[in-house]
Amino acid sequence: MKFNGENIAKYALMTVAFSAVASLLLIAVFIFKEGLPFMMKVGLKDFLFASDWDPLAGKFGIYPMIVASLWVTFGAMLIGAPLGIAGAIFLNEFAPPMMMKIIKPTIELLAGIPSVVFGFLGVMVLAPWIRATLGGPGLSVLAASIILGIMVLPTVLSISIDAIASVPNSYREGALALGATRWQSVYMVTIKAARSGIIASIILAMGRALGETMAVIMVAGNTVKVPHAVTDPVRTLTANIALEMANATGMAREALFATGIVLFMVIMVLNGIALSAIKGKARKK
């Protein structure tokens, strides 16, 4: 190998190119190194499926938090997915192009609103309203679901728009030529063709909702209890980590990293599915 500028640049760039993957591995290694021994010690069953969380008494069951995260994420999808997909269909298929040009960037711009601001609005506006109309403490599964549903809207909307826009026009024309109305061509042809991209947008949004922390801490109420109604306050996995991180030491801190492992694994799986849905479609084309 000649030692000259060209080669130095090439090998320097090659090294740098591993920075993202190396970071990913480093993150995985350190979270697992802190959390895995704890999981072994306590036992998977007593960690994942026990309902008592009391680190001071040596009880580390995160089952209520798992259920809470599932409820809140599912609720967020019930709100965010239909709205986002409806918006994407409307903007792509029915609205004048001008509207798309204004609304899409506006919504993507709004994706930058910090999550703490959403959380704060949840506390100031949404929670009092829920308390007044549905009862309960206000800070609840429902409040968290609504706030997260709004927060994931830009994700669902903008990925779904891309998915629907990439359906070839000849498909639509074929349906229209057969005498279908525009709406029939949308739900019989376009949506089916854009299916994998739309599903990917929902799964990515699920990952975001599941991983969101600060907004959820503010609006979910943070009580460690398996919820029975949507007006019950809950503590999600992410909230558990963030709330106890400041004061936790020893076993209690390891328990938080173990909670992090659960979160990390679930989100990696979700993202893997979403990425392969997007990639699979790209290959077909």
Next chain:
Amino acid sequence: MRISPKITQALAVLLLGSATFFTVMVLVFVIVFVLGKGLPGVTWEFLSTNPRDMGRAGGILPTLVGTILLPLLAIAIALPLGVGTSVYLTEYTRETRMTRALRFGTDCLAGIPSIIFGLFGFIFFVVGLNMGWCLLSGGLTLAIMILPTIIRTSEEAIRAVPNSWREVSFSLGATRWETVLKVVLPNALPGIVTGVMLGIGRSIGETAAVIFTAGSALRMPISAFDSVRTMSVHFYILAREGISTEKAYATAAVLIISVLMVNLIAYGMMHRFIARRAR
């Protein structure tokens, strides 16, 4: 009875249209509400003085400084790594199993929630490397978090530079590295700046990853090893601990305006870039 397809269509369009309208209204409401409540509290004094009494009175000057320094530090670290990665992926290799793995890793990194970055930054930088809660720990953590954004946007920008320009450069006797420096990067610059601005916007709004790595000390940072509190963290603490609703709204207003401005520049840059490419 069969409903006529025309009526179904009208109903569907009405429904879809109102859903879209609702979505836009909710997001506009968030901004208008926060600005309406917060802007009256945003005065020159609020921006230029130190907070007193935990933030109950006074301004937000140190958090403003923290909010500027931390994202800049993160960008300073992530930019060379991110642009280097994308140059390598686009200019120095063909599509192989390795580049696919690198891209997959980048996509995975992009999906990791910020609290995991916070956990990692805490155990690795703050505790492991014994750096403590400080500007540098926070900057390094944020740098990893925004790396995928930088890589993806600069890769797209570099790919958009026409191949014929590279060929001209090679035919003039330039080496690959000279071509990258003098032809590819200058022409991809607006796209790269878009990525930088998006990264800064994300760093400004981030709370979970920052609070566990940069800490939350409410004083002016002097060195890279001082703990800082960004506006997002300050706002979170004001709101969550019920210190002052009025100051919280004012801080939120400044926060939203900063993020929107940064994102607006990003989109402006992107559109200029796309327009130039189309020409």
